[in-house]
Amino acid sequence: MSVIDAAPDNAVPDNAAPAGTAPDYAVLDYTVLDNPAWSALTGAHAHLAEGNDLARRYPADVSPFAAVRSWDDPGVWDAVIELVGYDAEFPGPPESVALPPGWVRGEPFQGVQLVETERLHGRPDDEAVLLGAADVPEMLDLVARAQPGPFLPRTYQLGRYVGIRRDGRLAAMAGERLQPAGWTEISAVATDERYRGQGLATRLVLDVVHHIHERGARAMMHAAASNTHAIGLYEKLGFAVRQRVAFGSVRTPARPASAPVSG
Incomplete structure (x- = not known):
C-alpha cells in the first residue's frame, strides 16, 4: 500500500499566524495513531x-x-x-x-508517521476553494501526474479537500484522509508541475491545518521513509517524526475446495 505524500513546493513562510485553537500537547493521546x-x-x-x-x-x-x-x-x-x-x-x-x-x-513499504508539534501554526488561505464531486476529474488528473499517494473517485468524501486555481486549472490541492480519534491526517498534497515553486502546496497545508485546529483536532501525516526531502520540509513547517511504519500486506489463502462460493 503506497502512502507517499508529496511535500510542500516552496520554502516555509516565517509569518504563519497562530491557529485559533491550540491543542494541549501535554495531554495528547497518541495511542490511536x-x-x-x-x-x-x-x-x-x-x-x-x-x-x-x-x-x-x-x-x-x-x-x-x-x-x-x-x-x-x-x-x-x-x-x-x-x-x-x-x-x-x-x-x-x-x-x-x-x-x-x-x-x-x-514486501513491506517503509514509511514514517509525522505528528504536529507546538511549532505548527495553521492559517486560512483566501485563495483556497473547497473541492467536491464536480472537481473529481481534475483532482484525479493532478494526482495521476504528481503522484502524492492513493486518491480514488470518492476519496474526497473522507474530509475537507481544498485547491488553488491558476489559469482556469487546478494548480494545487491538499486535504484530509484518515481521521483517528482527535487527529486528522493531511494527504493528497500535490502541485501541477507548471505551478511549482510558488508555495501553493505549503499554503494549502497550512489552510488544512487551520481548519483541523478549528475543529479541536490535531494534524498528522504519513510519508515514504525514503522521501527525506519531503520529511525535512514538513519538519520545518512544525511536524515531527513520531515513528517509522512498515506498510505491509498479506494475501489470504486460496479457496479450499470445501469453501462455499459467495454471490
Missing part, C-alpha cells in the same frame, strides 16, 4: 466502513486502507477472509505476528 485506520473506521468514518467487529475497510472507490481491531484476537484471520475473500490482499500485521498456514506476506 498506532492503528489510525481502525480508529477512523470505527469512529469518524464508521458510516463508510465495510466489515465487522474485527476487520474493516473503506469501499474500493474511497480508499485502499483497511485495518483490524487486533492481530492478537484468534478470530481475526477468519474475519479478514469474511471481509475480502480468499486469495485477496489485506494490510498485513507486524513481522512479529506469525501467519496461519496458507497466508503469504508481501
Whole structure:
C-alpha cells in the first residue's frame, strides 16, 4: 500500500499566524495513531466502513486502507477472509505476528508517521476553494501526474479537500484522509508541475491545518521513509517524526475446495 505524500513546493513562510485553537500537547493521546485506520473506521468514518467487529475497510472507490481491531484476537484471520475473500490482499500485521498456514506476506513499504508539534501554526488561505464531486476529474488528473499517494473517485468524501486555481486549472490541492480519534491526517498534497515553486502546496497545508485546529483536532501525516526531502520540509513547517511504519500486506489463502462460493 503506497502512502507517499508529496511535500510542500516552496520554502516555509516565517509569518504563519497562530491557529485559533491550540491543542494541549501535554495531554495528547497518541495511542490511536498506532492503528489510525481502525480508529477512523470505527469512529469518524464508521458510516463508510465495510466489515465487522474485527476487520474493516473503506469501499474500493474511497480508499485502499483497511485495518483490524487486533492481530492478537484468534478470530481475526477468519474475519479478514469474511471481509475480502480468499486469495485477496489485506494490510498485513507486524513481522512479529506469525501467519496461519496458507497466508503469504508481501514486501513491506517503509514509511514514517509525522505528528504536529507546538511549532505548527495553521492559517486560512483566501485563495483556497473547497473541492467536491464536480472537481473529481481534475483532482484525479493532478494526482495521476504528481503522484502524492492513493486518491480514488470518492476519496474526497473522507474530509475537507481544498485547491488553488491558476489559469482556469487546478494548480494545487491538499486535504484530509484518515481521521483517528482527535487527529486528522493531511494527504493528497500535490502541485501541477507548471505551478511549482510558488508555495501553493505549503499554503494549502497550512489552510488544512487551520481548519483541523478549528475543529479541536490535531494534524498528522504519513510519508515514504525514503522521501527525506519531503520529511525535512514538513519538519520545518512544525511536524515531527513520531515513528517509522512498515506498510505491509498479506494475501489470504486460496479457496479450499470445501469453501462455499459467495454471490
